[in-house]
Amino acid sequence: MTSEVLSTDEKARPPANSTRRVPLSRGLSTKLLFLTIAFVLLAEVLIFLPWIASYRVNWLKERLSTAAAVSIVLLQGEPNSLSHNAQNDVLMAIGAKAIAVRDGGVSRLLVVSDMPPQVDEHIDIADVGLVNGMTGALDTLFFGGKRMLRVFGPVGDSDKEFELIMPDYRLRDAMLRYSRNVAVVSLLISLFTAMLVYAAIDLIMIGPIRTMTRSILAFSEAPDDPGRVIRPADRADEIGVAERELSRMQDRLQKTLSEQKHLADLGLAVSKINHDMRNILASAQLMSDRLRQVKDPTVQSFAPKLLRALDRAVAYSEGVLAYGRTQEPAPSRRRVRLRQLVDDVHGLLDIEDGIEFINGVELAFEVDADSDQLFRVLTNLCRNAVQAMAADTESAVVRRLAVAAERQGSVSRITVTDTGPGLPPKARENLFAAFRGSARSGGTGLGLAIAHELIRAHGGTVELVESIGGRTVFAVTIPDQPVRLDQARNGLRRPA
Template sequence: MAGMKAKRSVLPGRFSGLSIKLIATIMGVILLVEVVVYLPSLAIFRANWLEDRLRVGVVAARVLDAVPDVMALPRNLTDRLLTSAGAYAIVYRREGQSQLIELAEPVTPAAVVTADMRQRDLFSLIGGAFDTLFAGPGRTLRIVGEGDINASMVELLMPEWPLRQDMLAYSRQIAWVSLAIAAITAVALYLLASSLFVHPIRRLTANMLAFRQAPENAALIIDPSHRRDEIGIAEQELAAMEAELFSMLRQRRHLADLGLAVAKINHDLRNTLTSAQLLSDQVATLDDPKVQRLAPRLVTTLDKAIGFAQSVIDYGRETAALPVLAPVGMRALVDDAAFDARLVGHPDIRFANMVPEELVLNIDAGQLGRVFVNLLKNAREALEGAAGNLTDAVVTVGFAEGEDRLVLFVADTGPGLPPRARDNLFVAFEGSARAGGTGLGLAIAREITEAHGGQLSLAEVERGTRFELSLPSGLRVVE
C-alpha cells in the first residue's frame, strides 16, 4: 500500500538458518536413538554385574558343599569369600537344606530389594535397572540365582550402593560416547548436506534477495547449475522467471515512457480539439445552409475525439491500488451506480434492482462501484442507440448464489453485442461496442473484479446482453 515501506529481508547467518536447524535435528535424532539403545544396555550391564557377584556365591556354594561341617570353616576363608563377593552373607540351598556364610558381625538391613536372576526378560531387567539407578541410599540387595547343581539355589545379601555407583559411571561413559558419536555424525552429515542442500539453497536465497533489490540488473540473473534434481529445477525456473521479469520490467519502462509521451500528445491534442470545438460552435451560428448541414457532424466528430483523448488520459492514470475491503450493502451500491450511470429517472429506460436488501459483501465499495457504473452505462448507451427498434427497454441487476460463488449480473434488453466486440471483449481500445468507444471500461472492470478474487464474463442469452460478476462466497458477511 502507499506509505508503507517494504521490509528488507536479510540472509540468515551460516549458523542461524537451515544449518543450525540441520545440526540440531541430526544430533537430536542420534541422541534419541542412543537413549533407546541405552535402556537395554544399562539393563544388561546391571544383569552382568549381578551375575558376576552370583558366580562368587556359586564358588562359595561349592566350598560349602565340599565341607561337611560349615562351622568348621576358618573365619578368614569365609571372610575372603564374602569380601570378594562384596556381600554381607551367602546362602546356599539344596534339597531342602540351607547353609549360611555371614560376617563375624551380622548386618541387619533396613530395606531389602530382591533381584531374581532367574527372570531374564527385557522389561524386568530394564525395570530393575531403573529401580536401582533412582534408588535412595541405605538399601540392601538380595540376589537370587540358580547354582551349578540341579535343584540348588544361591542367595547373596549385599549393599546396593556399589551397583548404583558402577551404573552411574557406566551411564556417564555412555553419555560421553553418545555425544561424541552424535557430534561426529552430525558434522559429517552436515558437511554432506551442506554441499548438497544448504549451500545451493543459500545461493538461491541470496540471489533472490539481490535480484529483488535491483531487478533491472541482468547480471544478477542466476546461472543455473547442471543438477537434475529438484534444486536444479528450482535454479532453472528461477533463472527463467528472473529473465522474464527483467524483460517485462524493461518493456514496462519503455511502455511507461511511451505512455507518458502519448499522454502529453493527448493533452495537447485535447486542448487543440477543444479550441476547434469552440470554433465549430461559432461556425454553427452562420446562416449558410451548407454550414448548417455540416456543423452538427463536425461537432459530433470533435466530441468523440475529445472523449477518446480524455479516456486515454484517464486510463493512463489508473493505478493498481489494492482493494480496501469493508462490509457493503450491495443493493444500495447498485442504486448509487445506477444514479451515476444516469439510469435513475431515465425517460425511456426502466431500471430494476433485484439485489436482495440483506446481501452484504466484504468488498471495496469505490472500486466495485465503478464496475457497476461501467456496466450500467454500457447498457444505457446500447438501449439509447437502439431506441427506435425496441418496445421495452429494461436494465436489470440481479443476484444468484452458487455452491461456492456469488453471482451478480447486469442484463439489458438491447440488441446485444456485435461480433467484433465479442471477439475482443475486455481488450483495451478494441472491445468497444459503439463507434468511437475505447473499450477501456470493460478492461478496467475486469481488473477490479479479478483483484477481488472474482471473474467478469459475458453470459449467453437469447435477447440483449448479460454480464455476470462472479465473486467468492467467502466475501459474504453473515450476521
C-alpha cells in the first residue's frame, strides 16, 4: 500500500527539468509585454473620457452654429419666406425638429417640422464643464439613441441665444464611430509602445537576468567546473552589481566545496588509519598489562602513566571513527581535579631540555568538565606552545610554559601561557579554522579547531587573550552545569 502511494506521488510530482526551464508564455518578457499593453490601454481610457466629452460638445456646437446661421437669415427676411418643404430640408440637414431664438427675453420659434411631445435632456452649451461633460458623454454612449435633446446657448459674439430641438441618435452614432477610431488608434499605439518598451527592457534587464538564470542552472549542474562561473559584464548599474556578486559567490562556493571534498577525503583516510591504529594500540595495551607484574620500581612508576596514555589513545581512535560517522560525542561532565589532569598532560608532552613547564593550578582546584575532552584541549594547546618555543635554539631565550586556573563565580578559567614568538597575523585570522589556522609550516591547524569544538560543547569558549613576541596566552572558559531547582531543593532538605 505504501509503495502504491509513493508511486502515485512520484507520478503527480513534476519532473525536475520542468521547473528549470521557463516557457515563453510564463517568462518575464511575455508578462512585461502584456502588462505594457494593459497599462497603455488604461492610460488611453483615462485620456479617452475628456476626448469623447469634448467631441460631444463640439458636435453639438457645430449643429447649433448651423442653426444660428439659418436663424439669422430668417430673421432678416420675411417670416414666411421659406416654404414648408424648404423648412423640412433645413431641419433635415441639421438633424433637428425645431429651431428657436431668444432675444431680449422673448423666445421665437423660427422653423419647426414635427414638434416632439417632450424633451428628455436640456444641454446648456455655455455651462458644460469637464465632469458633467464626461458623465453626459458616457450617458449618451451607453443609454442614448432614443432621446430628445434641447440644446441652447449663445453663438459667437451674438447677444441672441439660439435653441435647437433634436434627437440624439445621430450624436450617438457619431460618438460610436469616433470611439471606434480612437480604440483602434489606441490599440496600435499600445502595441507599438509595448514593443519598444519590451525591446529596451529586454536588452537592458531581461536579457542579463536570463543570462544569470542560465548561469545559475549550469552552475548547479556542475558546481566544481570553473567554466560554469558567470563572467560579469562591465556595468555600473544594479544588474552589474548582481552579476559581480553572483560571480564572487560562485567562486567562494567552489572553494568551499573543494575544501569540503578535501575534508571528506581526509576524514575517510583518517578513519581507515585509526581503524588499524586502534588494533595496534589494543595489542600494545595487552602487552603493557604484563608490565605491572614486573617488580622493577622504575617500571612500576612508569607503568600507570603508560597505561593511561594507551587508554586515552585507544579512546581517541574510537572517537575518530565515531566522528567519521556522526560527530564529536557530547561531553560526559564530572568534577575533575585539574592539577592532576595537567600533570598527565605534562607527562605526555615531548618537552626537550631548556623548556620549563609550570603547573600553577592549586591542588584543590576542581572543574566541571569531561576529563578526556579537557585533556585533549589542554594537550593541543600545550603541544602547540612547546612546538612554537622549540624553534628558539638560543640558550639565553627564556622558554617557559605555564598552566594556571581561577574561578570567577560559577565559571572556571584556565590559562595556558608560553614565552614563544607569538602567532603570525595569518594564523590569527583563521585561528580556529581547520587546515587554515596553523602557525608553523607543515601543521594542519586541527589542534585549535578540535579544542574550540570540544569547549563549545561544554558551553564555554577558547580565546586568544594575547600574542606578542615573548608572550602568548590562551584562555579556556568553562561554566559549571546549571543545577535543576528540584535537585537543589532535595539537596538542601534535611532528613527527618
